[in-house]
Amino acid sequence: MSERMAHQFAIEVKDVSRVYPGPVPALAAFDLSVEYGEMVAITGPSGCGKSTLLHLLAAIDTPTSGSVIVGGRDLASIRDLSAYRRHDVGLVFQFHNLLPQLPALSNVALPMFGTHRSARQRKARARELLAEVNLGDCEDRLPTELSGGERQRVAIARSLANEPKILLADEPTGSLDSASSTRLLELFERLTNGGTTIVMVTHDSDVAAHAHRVIEMRDGRVIVGASTRL
Numbered sequence: 384m385s386e387r388m389a390h391q392f393a394i395e396v397k398d399v400s401r402v403y404p405g406p407v408p409a410l411a412a413f414d415l416s417v418e419y420g421e422m423v424a425i426t427g428p429s430g431c432g433k434s435t436l437l438h439l440l441a442a443i444d445t446p447t448s449g450s451v452i453v454g455g456r457d458l459a460s461i462r463d464l465s466a467y468r469r470h471d472v473g474l475v476f477q478f479h480n481l482l483p484q485l486p487a488l489s490n491v492a493l494p495m496f497g498t499h500r501s502a503r504q505r506k507a508r509a510r511e512l513l514a515e516v517n518l519g520d521c522e523d524r525l526p527t528e529l530s531g532g533e534r535q536r537v538a539i540a541r542s543l544a545n546e547p548k549i550l551l552a553d554e555p556t557g558s559l560d561s562a563s564s565t566r567l568l569e570l571f572e573r574l575t576n577g578g579t580t581i582v583m584v585t586h587d588s589d590v591a592a593h594a595h596r597v598i599e600m601r602d603g604r605v606i607v608g609a610s611t612r613l
């Protein structure tokens with residue numbers, strides 16, 4: 384991988400806090416480094432700050448203090464954060480906002496508008512991605528014509544449209560049956576073998592067991608797994 388650099392992490396979260404009104408900060412003195420090509424699973428009880436961490440990495444929220452560095456760039460110094468969200472990270476969030484009026488294929492193709500890909504290339508890639516998540520037969524269906532698990536898989540395919548170097552996924556297997564979960568974890572493994580870095584929140588210990596490293600959080604802090612596997 385050309386972007387793989389010997390002494391650089393894919394993700395570095397340094398002494399980050401995120402404080403909302405309330406007694407406990409969502410994140411407190413939070414430190415985390417993730418290698419290129421590493422898949423980490425974030426676990427911990429509801430409210431411990433898992434989604435907050437993903438939101439900071441996705442630059443849809445900003446830290447109260449500390450720095451978030453992705454691919455060597457401090458997010459605080461990036462002017463065009465919408466380009467960052469569109470091209471540098473893939474996002475799979477719990478409420479996977481598919482556009483209801485568009486069929487699955489168009490939903491997957493959407494993030495590729497305005498990129499170097501032609502309409503024909505966008506369609507071909509969207510087809511490939513839907514096939515990757517085993518929804519090759521569902522291209523023409525609207526979100527309302529898909530099950531929750533199928534919609535989740537469309538969202539996963541969409542998150543990969545622009546070949547993000549970092550994939551951020553909040554409970555990506557949450558509404559998948561076990562066969563679909565297994566296939567998704569196989570896809571994640573192929574992605575990490577290609578150098579993609581994955582940060583995935585999960586409550587499922589069987590899913591977490593597929594990660595290279597499991598990070599356990601409590602009250603906005605890491606209690607297990609902060610150091611890298613190296």
Ligand SMILES: Nc1ncnc2c1ncn2[C@@H]1O[C@H](COP(=O)(O)OP(=O)(O)O)[C@@H](O)[C@H]1O
Pocket residue numbers: 403404408409427428429430431432433434435436
């Ligand atoms: N937008 C917000 N406004 C106020 N408090 C929030 C907001 N988002 C999260 N929190 C609080 O921050 C803490 C961590 O939330 P979250 O990161 O969603 O936890 P998790 O994903 O681990 O369940 C919780 O106490 C939650 O209530």
Ligand SMILES: [Mg+2]
Pocket residue numbers: 433434435553
């Ligand atoms: Mg959450």
